[in-house]
Amino acid sequence: MLKYLICVSLSVVVSEAIQCLPNACATVRCAAVTEDTCNGLFVPKGGFCGCCDSCKEVLIEGAYCGSGFLLGFPSKSQCGDGLECDIHTMRCVSKTRVARETQTATCAEAHQQYLATQQQNGGFGLLGAVEPKCDNDGFYQAKQCEGSVCTCVSKEGKDILDYRADIWMSQDMDCQCARDQHEYMETGLIGRFFYCTSNGNYQKHQCLGSVCHCIDNHGQMVGTQTVSIGDLDKLQC
16 A cells, blocks of 8 residues: 555656646757667657657567656667566566466466366355456456456456446456556556556556557557647547
């Protein structure tokens, strides 16, 4: 809880300290960056406050990726295709990477117990028992439903804050933002901001200072369009 309060407090301080005014780019002199000269990924208007074109370094597997969106500044690098930033190690890892050996596949064990109990009762589970939903590595899926409510949970099956939704409104609920936020806070690090909806999904946009852009279901920037926070309704996400 203390980590959460610290993270929220820092977010408020940073949001007040970093402001991109409408004329912020008037005095900025941009370096000559083009797709031909960029040694990496060319991002139009990808610099601070969306003033200048920029280049992003494309990181290989195992490379450090902890500098992404630190304290409101645009990231200068991103993991390459097929890779993602592991928020525990801050290294680029394969998206199909097997679960770490130090963790216990608690959902797989709970699911086996559920099936065993069902078998002992002639194919019927105990009254009130809910079949756990597990991922391919044996951990709990981010969304778990019981009765008329679906909640976001950690890999170990613990509820994450108060991210939930009625089951009839949970079809598109993936809890990716809630899960990423939880795992990041578990590391004890601060500086990364998460824009989650009440059901634990990522919002369709995020803002760095006063500049906003579209993001995908994993919180990654989509497209190149940026707008001032005052023109957020003009952002086509």
